[in-house]
Amino acid sequence: MNVPGKKVVVITGASQGIGAGLVDACRRLGHRVVATSRTILPSADPDVLTVPGDIGDPATAGRLAAGATERFGRIDTLINNAGLFIGKPFTEYSQEEYEAIIGVNLTGFFRLTQLAVEEMLRQGGGHIVQITTSLADYASSTEPSVLASLTKGGLQSATKSLAIEYAARGIRSNAVSLGVIRTPMHPDDYDEELARRHPLGRMGEVEDVVQAVLYLEAASFVTGVTLYVDGGRSAGH
Template identity: 35%
Template sequence: MKTPPNSNPVVVVTGGARGIGLEICNTFLKRGYRVAALDIERETLAKTEAHFNTPDFLAIHCDVSKPVQVSRSVTRIERKFGRIDSLVNNAGVAIFKPILEVTWQDWRYVMDTNLDGAFWCTQACAKVMLKNGGGSVVNIASISGLRASTLRVAYGTSKAAIIHLTKQQAAELGDAGIRVNCVAPGPVATEMAKLVHSKAIIKDYHDTIPMNRYGSTEEIANAVAFLCSREASYINGQTIAVDGGFDASGVGLPTLRKSRQSTSPRKINKI
């Protein structure tokens, strides 16, 4: 008796070997998806593949800034799983320098991966999605794409461009059955963040974020999974900041919070 083909949905996750990408892969596997992870870090990717150790997980070494590599990777995914239902454009790099010290090489390195990579991967995966009636794309931006900060001119600009790319893709692919949305994480407690965020920086973030903490990789992954689910079937072209209220808060919030905690409610006379 011939075994029927596996009809479980397939998600492609770029930058899936560690951090947020790894948690996204884990979340989708738990939800019954078959997962293809693309990553440029070959050794880390091999460890991730060994960690999951399941035929439902496909690890592919790929530089998403190279269209030929992306095309070959998507062809391999289609041959392996037969379909693509969702794409998560998570791969990203960052260079933190003063604005006047950023080189052409710095700028291109960030834009090639963060912006161009998302474009090439969506273009390639969307063609496969359309063979099965459509799908969902989630681009991972950043709170740095919504509000400016120091030392992040290339990174922040690339993420702001991702937010507009999301709208453009949603407008053009929506009527073909492919929804495109964006998640903009705030500070997240990843291994990389632990290495580059000093105690002073962490305190600064805590003082500014209304929820007074970093987010977790699980919280980002859950937002991504929701946007790829049927429950989000009428959400298209949107950017959700998963940031504990960081983008919503304004200047002076820490001081106002302390004031609120140390004083009783006061009556304000209307003018």
């Protein structure tokens, strides 16, 4: 059932780290949330619907979109947060790693965004946010990341295309491009080394990303942009 005034936000990669932070922030604002990841657990909150599944499987996207419309009646915002990063020399990537990264970073984005846009067009508007990495624009010789550049760089290009294609129909599209964010993905032993990679001298925090997404969500005159939340990495070294 749709409740007037309450946004419905779909978030991928939502069980921990940035995704979990986004779920919490949306609930604090009174938004209703549809959250997914492979390991996500049921929620006792009636305004949170969890949908476990591999976002690289188009069937998961179908369950997410159907769950959002059946439970809450609409999709106002889609945050494509799920991402897989494997940093290694280009020639050492296996076929299995390639397929896994393409599946999560691109295939999941593509099908879910299609379904969300269809719903947003019926409603008369919406907002899509991609979470990417500044390595897609500013490669580093010490951080080989061809597959991140291939997939997340593709998302940044798609962000602009979506923004222009649907601007006149009330749908905005933006991206947030990250440096290294302190999440369970990174062992504490590497904190000092990772901090040194940023001109600001520290790693980013989940709240830094959350605030960037919330800004874009509220900024009704902003579309087609990539907002860098990377501690200055994109500005130079």
